[in-house]
Amino acid sequence: MKFREFTVNNHSTREFMDDRMNQVDIGAIKAYLDELNSTNGKEKGFSLILLENGAEVFEDLEGFGGYGGVMIKGPHYIALRLDRLDHEIAVYGAFYLQSVVKKLYDLDLGSCWITVDGIIPSQVERLLAGQPGIIQHLLVFGKPAKKDSKGDRHKTIVNCDAKYEQDPYGLAIISTPDESRLSVVETIFLKTWGNVAPYEEMEKRGVLDLLYYVRNSPSYQNAQPCRLILKDGYGELCVINPEQEENYTDAGIMLFFLEGLAKEMSFPSNWHFIQDDSDNAEYRRVAHFDL
Template sequence: MNFKDFLTNIQSIRNYEDTNVESFILSDIRAYLGEINTTVGREKGFSLILFENGQDVFKKLEGVGGYSGVMIKSPHYIGLKLYNENAETEFLGAYFMQSVVKKLFEIELGSCWINIRNVPCNVKAELLNDENGNINYILALGKADEKALKQKSSSLHVQNISTSPYGYKIIEDKGIDNARLAVGEIVYLNQWGNEASYDELENRGIADIFFYVRNAPSYKNMQPCRFILKDGEAYLAILNPENIENYVDAGIMMYTAEGLAKDLGIPSKWTFVKDNDENKEYKVVAKIEL
């Protein structure tokens, strides 16, 4: 599937049909998770686990997980289990969890990230059957409730705020807090704060990447990620690096940037970066060849 189409059409689904996903589809999902765990997760300190009994998970997290204690009910969940507290592990786990989101979208299943980082440890231990490791995020999944989805879609509108390629923002009726940052606000040229012009990005053949990468989800839509273009590479940085959740957002952002680059035929090899400089407002967390 074209990555741009995925970004344009994906929605975070919070309402699901009260029916289980077919067993052969669950087997396919389980095999996909197993492949990630075997090829990457085991070495890097994370694993993705399928909770088939969604009702059991919902009961454990009701009142303590979800959004402001309102837990999202779905027939199944996928958990991101971590075996250490390294920022790189959070980054990589999120990268591969977002690949699961795309996998589910391609087989016409809805999904939604749920942050359970602040759920009591004893509750999370119950989810993991007291096994080693920790779990800070789960993914709700199932068949979307189409009636609820249509109601949500009708609450959104597109506002053309200028004639520039930056000018289209998705704005909810409740205000502009959920609007995406403009391209120039997230992409810098050569150094921090030097906003890249659209013409410059277009001349480099990468304008589409950064126009659409803004649709990458982030916790509470805080949008902490920025890019610095330098010497044929894009350095992915985060604001407020003391907030570990921003490394999760960065992992999702890298998965998104890589997918958009590959749409354009760019190999887009990327690596994680350990930035030990404590004397700045941001940290570089990864770089990708563009």
């Protein structure tokens, strides 16, 4: 249940120790970023840039961006550089930056996504060291200032809702429902948009466990803009409010969770971006995902 534990127990870290990380961990992260950039970033139109001068980055960006508008101070940052504003590039860039979050989690390090789309050109130039491109997100990371105890970190407790009628997966169901997170049936449709998928149908298809865990995928301001339409043998990931650019970033993050959970649960995990030119004002298809 390693990936499932990650979906449940990973959370944003907003306070970090000032210490720079040891060179072994920095070397592992550099190697991972280099691999992503060479094998995926160049083809997909993005790159991940390690910024080790955390104090300078924080000072430069304080008041210009952050988590909920508050800049997060940390020893190191990773910049997500995009070749241009493009939904496909945004989805793939977010997917691979979220894989870095998982890498950091495995190293017992904390991280937090930061939005910086309001910064000025001179700040972009400093962050990207003169490289062409745009930047809307950073990832701050380091040693958490307050580290969870080993027992706390691995509690298998998920964001549950009162509508979930059974506990067939050994989950620790909390008594107070988390109203901030939508239930499974509010995010999954069957065959067509708006046709709610019953629990029984998801269970019959063997995907209820997968879809229940993927609800823990984080999103900007916890807006949960992603929906999944179940078809025969595959699903289509969609975003509501398609004019909001941040939703495509959230879609990339959810695709990372979908792929990781699917692999762990022995589902097909192939997916590809959908260029949806329908101009539908309610929702837009983003990706085809084999199930």
